[in-house]
Amino acid sequence: MQRGDFLEKVVAVVGPTAVGKSALGLKLAQKFNGEIISGDSMQIYRGLDIGTAKDSPEELSEVPHHLVDISDVTERYTVKDFQQKARRVVENLAENEKNSFVVGGTGFYLNSLIQNLNLGGKADGDNELRKELLKIEKNSGIDGLVKVLRDEDPLAMKTIDISNARRVIRAIEVHRETGKSIVDQNNGNQWAEFYLIGLTDDRDKLYARINSRVDKMVEMGLLDEVRPVYDNRDQIPQAKNGIGYKELFPYFEGTATLESCLDEIKKNSRHFAKRQLTYFRNQMDVDWYNISEEPDYQTKIENRIKGFLGGYNG
Template sequence: MIKVVAIVGPTAVGKSALGLKLAKKLNGEIISGDSMQIYRNLDIGTAKDSPEELIKVPHHLVNICDADQRYTVKDFQSRAKTIITNLSAKNKLPLVVGGTGFYLSSLINNLNLGGKKDDNEYRQELVELENSGQIDKLQAILKDEDPLAFQQIDLENSRRLIRAIEVMRSTGKSITEQNNGQKWADFYLVGLTDERPKLYQRINDRVDKMVQMGLLDEAKYVYDNRDNLPQAKNGIGYKELFPYFEGKASLESCLEEIKKNSRHFAKRQFTYFRNQMDVDWYNISDDKNYQIDIESNILKFLGGKDD
């Protein structure tokens, strides 16, 4: 069976750095599980690896779409499965790095996500609600049609709401229960975590570094083109700066909002992976040899020998 390693955990914990190191040592290639890194010209706010890093290790599902294109979990699932299958055939280790719990769950569990992304007669209705900022109406629809998903998915993410509604309407089953029972690949999930104060400081430092790298210019591009960028305009790191561009808030307060939302997102990520998936967790502060331990356990998973 195809073997896949996935590196998960809260934002800013060091997943990308670990993925690069493992890819080099274990003859692997990286598949981004991030829903925003697929977009060209959105580099800083999405925390992409540097151009040099993207060259040193082959990356997949990075810079493959223009920012005005819609990208769904179904797109990710389909493309990632094809890439993983092709890499495995070449005796390369597929390393899925980062992303949301739902994206990874769709891949691991081979979720039935309904028909083609554009064949649902209700899609336009839902997209119009999203574009007009009526997320409360999307939430109400989901609560009425799929109470189970309403309790489990991120209710502030309009794309997740739309997909959950579509899946229920097209399959008659909750998106949280979708699993066709066919295991198509064997996954080993490496989870990175850290003590909360240290993690939060890492998040704050990352935001400050993003500003130094030019986050404001990138966010201004998103703001100026927000009517044509339905996904980017809702991304953490961009949307919080809109009040600054409109002269309604100070830069300092907007940056604090980015840090706060990033911390909340990190907490949600950790909670999801801890409760919904079988993850082998490594605390990067408690275990000074965590990278050695991870590599050893991956080799065991792959059937190799531990040196």
């Protein structure tokens, strides 16, 4: 939305899992009279706190957070839902002279907001096409869906996470509804100006942080959080597929040890971090900071934000 001759200004903090995005976002929002919009596809779910690495209740109370704890685990949540809700929050904050800080690692969610993607169709995707695609998934699994996507939208094959059935389904829907790839849906209508801050770290250090985070999650009670997800998995369409949840199902089934399941969480989290970095580097214009190589990165970032926001309300 454009007011006068100015576009809304939005700061986004991106990067791989466990790199420290949330901590930085919190500090920046406090310093620059801002509020946080979660750009994470799993933190929307109530009750999924440990496995999604939500900020603590104390941190959530320090700065207002949006798009956190807004859905039950039984509900579906789409990229279009995020796009619409996040834009509404940005505009409301601007009206109240507050700055918006989008924090999270779900790349396509953020890209849909920045590029103003025309995602087409209804947000809930409840139509005959969705039923057709769900039938393909039931009969042929994710491989069947990927085959359809490869035939119809090879461009999306190179960009989206094809291990995520919901993302594949949505890509097929958008292509059929609009005739264009889901990654080529720019409306040509810039509604906001974005400054993207990317945090990264040396690979070995990042992987060590990921492994340590998983161990800490277990200490915090991850198993107690995952158990009801496992028990009610037939009624949970999306949340059950999150990293940190699905890997523990074999433990509850008695077919794998806890140690092997935790190793799987760590491995999948490391692979996810790699995919995140690839996506952000290839798809977005990000100002990157290596937290190990640049000890004063926070000061540099704050100075850049001052220039970006101009006369922010401090």
